[in-house]
Amino acid sequence: MTKSRQIVLAARPVGRPTHDTFRLETVELRDPGEGQLLVRNLWMSVDPYMRGRMYDRPSYVPAFQVGKPLEGGAIGQVVCSRNAAFAEGDLVSHSAGWREYAVLDGPGGNAVSGGAVKIDTSLAPAPAYLGVLGMPGLTAYAGLLVHGRPKAGETVFVSAASGAVGSVVGQIAKIQGCYVAGSAGSQEKVDHLKHSLGFDAAFNYKTGDLDAELRKACPKGIDVYFENVGGPQLQAVLTAMNPFGRIAVCGMIAQYNATTPPAGPNNLIYVIPKRLSIRGFVVTDHSDLMPEFTRDMAGWIKSGRLKYQETVHEGIESAPAAFLGLFDGENNGKMLVRLA
Amino acid sequence: MTKSRQIVLAARPVGRPTHDTFRLETVELRDPGEGQLLVRNLWMSVDPYMRGRMYDRPSYVPAFQVGKPLEGGAIGQVVCSRNAAFAEGDLVSHSAGWREYAVLDGPGGNAVSGGAVKIDTSLAPAPAYLGVLGMPGLTAYAGLLVHGRPKAGETVFVSAASGAVGSVVGQIAKIQGCYVAGSAGSQEKVDHLKHSLGFDAAFNYKTGDLDAELRKACPKGIDVYFENVGGPQLQAVLTAMNPFGRIAVCGMIAQYNATTPPAGPNNLIYVIPKRLSIRGFVVTDHSDLMPEFTRDMAGWIKSGRLKYQETVHEGIESAPAAFLGLFDGENNGKMLVRLA
Numbered sequence: 001m002t003k004s005r006q007i008v009l010a011a012r013p014v015g016r017p018t019h020d021t022f023r024l025e026t027v028e029l030r031d032p033g034e035g036q037l038l039v040r041n042l043w044m045s046v047d048p049y050m051r052g053r054m055y056d057r058p059s060y061v062p063a064f065q066v067g068k069p070l071e072g073g074a075i076g077q078v079v080c081s082r083n084a085a086f087a088e089g090d091l092v093s094h095s096a097g098w099r100e101y102a103v104l105d106g107p108g109g110n111a112v113s114g115g116a117v118k119i120d121t122s123l124a125p126a127p128a129y130l131g132v133l134g135m136p137g138l139t140a141y142a143g144l145l146v147h148g149r150p151k152a153g154e155t156v157f158v159s160a161a162s163g164a165v166g167s168v169v170g171q172i173a174k175i176q177g178c179y180v181a182g183s184a185g186s187q188e189k190v191d192h193l194k195h196s197l198g199f200d201a202a203f204n205y206k207t208g209d210l211d212a213e214l215r216k217a218c219p220k221g222i223d224v225y226f227e228n229v230g231g232p233q234l235q236a237v238l239t240a241m242n243p244f245g246r247i248a249v250c251g252m253i254a255q256y257n258a259t260t261p262p263a264g265p266n267n268l269i270y271v272i273p274k275r276l277s278i279r280g281f282v283v284t285d286h287s288d289l290m291p292e293f294t295r296d297m298a299g300w301i302k303s304g305r306l307k308y309q310e311t312v313h314e315g316i317e318s319a320p321a322a323f324l325g326l327f328d329g330e331n332n333g334k335m336l337v338r339l340a
Numbered sequence: 341m342t343k344s345r346q347i348v349l350a351a352r353p354v355g356r357p358t359h360d361t362f363r364l365e366t367v368e369l370r371d372p373g374e375g376q377l378l379v380r381n382l383w384m385s386v387d388p389y390m391r392g393r394m395y396d397r398p399s400y401v402p403a404f405q406v407g408k409p410l411e412g413g414a415i416g417q418v419v420c421s422r423n424a425a426f427a428e429g430d431l432v433s434h435s436a437g438w439r440e441y442a443v444l445d446g447p448g449g450n451a452v453s454g455g456a457v458k459i460d461t462s463l464a465p466a467p468a469y470l471g472v473l474g475m476p477g478l479t480a481y482a483g484l485l486v487h488g489r490p491k492a493g494e495t496v497f498v499s500a501a502s503g504a505v506g507s508v509v510g511q512i513a514k515i516q517g518c519y520v521a522g523s524a525g526s527q528e529k530v531d532h533l534k535h536s537l538g539f540d541a542a543f544n545y546k547t548g549d550l551d552a553e554l555r556k557a558c559p560k561g562i563d564v565y566f567e568n569v570g571g572p573q574l575q576a577v578l579t580a581m582n583p584f585g586r587i588a589v590c591g592m593i594a595q596y597n598a599t600t601p602p603a604g605p606n607n608l609i610y611v612i613p614k615r616l617s618i619r620g621f622v623v624t625d626h627s628d629l630m631p632e633f634t635r636d637m638a639g640w641i642k643s644g645r646l647k648y649q650e651t652v653h654e655g656i657e658s659a660p661a662a663f664l665g666l667f668d669g670e671n672n673g674k675m676l677v678r679l680a
Contacts, residue, residue: 052613059613060583060613060615230608230609235604243400249611249612250612251612252608252609252612255609261606261607261609262606263603263604263606264575264603264604264605264606264607264608265604265608266601266602266603266604267601267604268570268592268604268605268608269570269592269595269601270620271589271618271619271620272589272590272591272592272620272621272622273392273399273400273620273622274620275400275619275620275621275622275625276619276620277617277618277619277620278611278617278618278619279611279615279616279617279618280610280611280612280613280614280615280616280617281612281615282612282613282615285615
């Protein structure tokens with residue numbers, strides 16, 4: 001028996017989640033059975049998509065259940081293995097976050113679809129497997145390359161550009177030879193995009209006129225838009241898109257907490273004369289890209305072409321604050337919680 | 341010199357066009373020069389997309405100019421040829437409608453992109469080349485097959501289903517082995533869709549709740565939506581779409597006359613969990629499909645698998661009324677004007 005603290009969904013939030021959405025409790029874990037592992041979580045991830053799982057509705061992932069522990073990406077260390085593929089001390093990526101210890105089935109699955117997968121810390125430090133080398137990184141990689149299909153010389157615009165996904169999108173687009181612009185929510189983030197991550201242009205979406213900012217940031221118009229936020233930015237982008245442009249829709253964080261659905265863009269009709277394509281995607285459909293993704297990303301990290309930032313909260317009791325901070329843009333790059 | 345009556349754009353409409361948008365005038369045409377033809381127009385087409393050309397803005401086709409004759413699909417008979425490829429009496433399809441006579445360059449182009457192209461009335465009567473065998477037919481064919489990509493057994497839903505494009509979309513989808521549903525603006529049209537054109541389900545979008553009507557008409561959800569109207573139907577469709585569904589956006593007639601842009605669908609976010617694709621298209625990008633389109637359509641017409649209706653106005657002076665009638669759904673199938 002192992003004592004573990006975990007965070008459960010206390011109540012389904014209406015609108016913006018609060019600390020009352022969460023409850024910290026202590027449970028006793030059964031010992032791992034044949035083929036199972038006991039892991040001690042070192043890091044856990046908080047991600048905007050988790051807000052969607054707090055609604056009680058059918059979707060591409062099951063809804064969280066009230067009174068049950070939340071789930072999400074985590075990096076743990078094996079403390080007891082009854083599976084020949086894992087040894088004590090192994091570092092694994094899995095999807096039973098929001099708790100200090102977890103009993104996992106293994107082997108099987110991968111960092112995106114669940115299960116325990118050993119990670120290779122010679123490529124990058126362990127927490128990178130929750131960011132650039134994990135789900136957010138694959139989201140950026142697959143969304144941009146499969147759905148955005150940028151060609152060298154084209155203009156790529158990404159919103160929430162300093163986030164875990166957006167910052168990788170912009171840097172991969174630069175590596176593809178594109179002109180890259182991004183939006184973020186503070187001058188500090190804008191400066192980071194331009195001066196550290198190599199963006200050609202960036203602006204603060206909270207100040208100034210979006211149409212004018214986009215014209216200035218993307219003087220040749222936009223060929224590929226990587227959509228993370230929705231709302232007024234999407235409408236301004238539709239005006240700025242070039243003919244035959246592609247919009248890869250990853251997220252619309254601006255409306256995840258809306259209690260009444262906000263009106264859509266009033267210029268969606270532009271898809272016709274501009275022959276635009278708008279495609280939504282979900283990272284779990286792209287786990288087949290894991291090998292080439294890991295190879296490419298590890299190479300770009302090693303060569304210094306791809307940088308990443310992490311904002312780290314300490315201790316499982318800080319996980320709700322870390323999650324809530326996503327909706328205020330408190331993170332620079334990946335938002336993480338260090339558990340041990 | 342040939343006297344010809346023609347209709348010019350009298351003034352750019354604000355909101356819904358009226359009879360004051362148009363002016364009938366008589367001009368004298370110069371004789372055809374070397375390589376040119378003089379044609380007497382027998383039929384002309386009025387189409388919803390022409391409303392877009394009345395705005396003074398850049399788009400995929402040039403804007404109509406105030407004081408200049410309107411343009412659009414027409415079928416004419418050669419009355420004088422100074423081009424070896426055409427003889428007096430030949431029937432040609434071209435894009436200089438809205439006038440009784442036209443001097444055309446030839447050869448070159450096709451029925452969609454302009455120029456004079458001989459038509460083959462052994463396949464279908466001449467006016468069919470403005471409908472099922474012309475631009476609206478190719479719009480349906482390319483939009484459904486290239487952008488909708490329906491598979492046998494899937495559900496295809498089309499709005500404005502009794503129009504020149506929608507009625508062809510539904511019938512081609514049936515030929516592809518799909519379950520087909522459509523919406524139209526009267527009980528008479530709904531009956532025609534179900535009892536004459538072979539639609540599996542149809543409903544009147546003006547009566548009843550759109551979400552409920554769609555659930556009833558498409559009990560397995562929608563895999564392919566052929567979008568002709570926009571507005572509330574698009575929003576209801578987004579709710580009814582199945583995962584990995586495709587939306588081919590051909591038109592949004594519901595808002596062509598809007599003086600302020602209407603809000604977009606409030607559930608566009610569904611593109612993410614449902615992994616939807618939304619693609620706008622323009623028929624002129626698909627003229628390469630003309631040979632296979634003509635072969636397929638002529639075969640389906642001959643075998644009775646594809647039917648079509650025409651609503652015919654008489655005389656060039658009735659062309660404005662025919663055009664305006666499009667926005668009231670006065671047409672059953674293709675709206676045409678017989679000029680001679």
